[in-house]
Structure formats: C-alpha cells, structure tokens
Amino acid sequence: MQDVQEMKYLPSFGRKRARGLSETQKNNLVHLYETYGIEIPEKKIDPRTLFNIPFEKIFVEVGFGHGEHLIQNAMQNPKVGFIGCEPFENGVAATLKEIQDNNLQNVRIHKGDARLVLEKLQKNTIDRVYVLFPDPWHKKRHHKRRILSAEFIDNLRKNQVKELVVATDCKEYMESVLENMAQLKIPALDNIETLSQKPDWFLSTRYEQKALAKDDKCYYLKVELTVS
Template identity: 40%
Template sequence: MPPGKDIPKDIVQRDRVFYGRRRGRRLRAGMEALLEERLPELLVELPGTPDAMLDPRTLFPPETRGIWLEIGFGGGEHLAAQAEANPDVGFIGSEPFMNGVASLLRHCEDRGLSNVRIYPDDVRDLLAVLPDGCLDRIAVLFADPWPKKRHHPRRIIQHGTIADFHRLLKPGGELRLATDDMGYLRWMLARATAHRGFRWLARGPQDWRLRPEDWPETRYEAKARAQGRQPAFMRFERLDTGG
C-alpha cells in the first residue's frame, strides 16, 4: 500500500527528527563531572549492528522484578522517587536534554540508587530495538504538547507510539500518561482508547484529576499547578489482545 493511503497521517509522518533542546544553560562544573564520570556506567547503548535487539534484562541483575521505562524524565525527580520506592524494579529513563540527565544523575547519587539506567537521546530509537513484551510499565509525563496544529506531528503520542507501547508492554503492564494541556489530553485519550489492546483504568468521571498515591509529582506538574492549570493523569492496562 502506498504511504498515506488509509493510514492515519501521524503514523506515516513518524520520523526521527527531535525538536526539543539537548542543552540548556551551562552546567556547573560538578554536574559536568557527573555526566563525565557517572553517565558511562549507567548508559543504555543501542546495538551496533542493524536488526539486533536490546534485551533490557541484560542491563540489570537477574533478580530484577520488572522493567519500567520513563520517557522524557525532565529533571528526573519522578524517576528517582520511583526507583527508590521500588528497588527491585529496573528503571530506564530516556531524556535528550543533557541538563535533565545531569539532574537525574545527581538524584541517583544523593539517593544511592543502583537500579537506574539512562538513554540520553530520542526514545523512538530505543523503542525500535526493544523486544516484544519486555516492559512492565511505561510513563510519559507532561510530554511537550506542541499546541499549534501544524506541530501536532511532533507530539510523542501518536497512533504509532501507542502501537509501539502495546508491543513492548507485557499483558497486564501499565501505560501512564499525564498532561496539563486539554487539547493534548483529548488527543492522548483518542489514541490510547482507539487501540483495542489498552483499557483505560479510570474508575469515575473525576478519576483523571487525581494523581495516584504511588505517582510522585514531577517538576512540570508543580509548574502547571502554580500557573493555575489542572493536570490530568491516565492509567491504561495493556490487555492480552489487540496486537
């Protein structure tokens, strides 16, 4: 079938152009040193040969209970808090913004975490090399909303990424999404609920307004609330169907 015919536009438009920032204001010397000394130990590297896959279990000790992926972890405070609360889980965080990576490394040092690995780049390249059913949870929290219509193809949540998440999660696994942008909320819900392999775990009409207790606040959530915006929180179960 020629590209574009009968396929939603946002699937065929997926590309590997990253539109965010990789560097912000100059890092303090201590943070630069953390990047230089600690990142290589925690780095997730893509396989060097075409078509090779990366089994994420090889990144963690064999007794690790499960693997959770956080996409766009920002300053890393949510990821670090989850890693501390769940020491038997292996955490992979993906974030191309190096100031954020340095911040997560600082949290890992301060909390003495040994169950965190970092992919400091565009997550879509990582998703492509992970095998089916290798993840227990995926979180995408306050992803850039790209509110202008012409920028909607830049949104990380697309029909294609929802299909990737379904492929990568085990049955019973969980997808967590959050946003403070009502347009992006409708967009996310439309895409996640259009996929037959996910079930929205909302228990009542107000459910999405409440952040579950085992879901630490992120920096963007705090910023949104301070600016008077109501964040939304969604949990989806990966069903054993819809593949």
C-alpha cells in the first residue's frame, strides 16, 4: 500500500537499503516500529495525537539519515514532539534503537516519504520542518527530484508550517532554494555567502561532518514561512 502511495511523487531519495540488514535491525524495524513508528493516516490528523504526552510544539525532520540530528534535538527539547521521516531502512533501524536506548517519548518515525506524512498533518500544527543535507541530485536532468521544489515549499506554507530549516553543502542547491523562495515571495536572505556561517543553534548531522571533513562549505538557512 505504501509503495503505491509513494508513486504519487517522483522519488527524491536514492536507495532504501545499503546492505543486508542484520537480524537485530530487521527485528527493530518490526518490533520497535510497532511502538515508535507511524503509518500514513487515512484522514488529516493533528500530529499531537501521535504521542502519549501533550507537546507544546511539533517539529518534523525530512530525511534524518541515521538519526544523529533527530536524536540530539529530541534529547535537548523534551517539550517538543518530533516526527522523523526516512525511507532508508538501515538509518531507520539505527534510529529506532537510539530512541529505545534513550527512552525517548517524544519521537515518532515514518519509514517512507515525508511528503506523504506532511500532507496528512492538519493546518497550523507544525512549528518547524528540517530538511538537512537533502540528496543534491547534481545533474540538471535530475533537478526535478530535489525535495525542496517550489511546490514543496508552497505546500508547507499553505499548511501554515511556521519555520523551515535547510542545510546543504551544495551551493547551487541552496541557490535554487533561494530562487524558489523569491518566486513564492517568501522573504529569505539573498546573499548566499552569509549563509555559510554556521549558526550556533545548528546541531550537527552525519552529512555535515562528511562535508566539513573535506573542507567543503556548508550553507544554513532558517526561514519563517508564516508570521503568527
């Protein structure tokens, strides 16, 4: 069923599995997913209903990879409910284990395309969406696979998502995001070089570390999509 739903969007991700999953990983994907996983709801829902605790804010992380940022963020912000979406099963299995080991009550995971989850969350219920080091799809003919399209950003805005946080080491991708923002008349910074200063609030990600280890520049953007 989920695969049929995923065909709704051109995939913005690469492989769903790197190598054979160990028995423990397979087990986590079944048993820990029963506790922390979420399926695509049939109707639009208030994301607060996904948790056993009433949270003040809801943050969504699109493409959390192996979950380092998601887990750190959830540990540092126990009053925020986090929804992480990621189709890459090895990363999902590792993240589920971290959620359990740290007894985190404020994280829910969807093993699949974030766009299918976001479109089922009621208006004005999401405080922040993170898209960190999205697959760059360097070749021009693949640009249509980039998740941060004008349509994606516009859907967030229409759904009254308050803030969007983006980071990437692909300058041309960040430029395209700024162009999409300009097209949608969302005020964002127009001087890309100022975005290469790492903000002190930014928690690290695996792909950021890889880029910095190669001395590649990274770009960080936080934009208000709706003014409350």
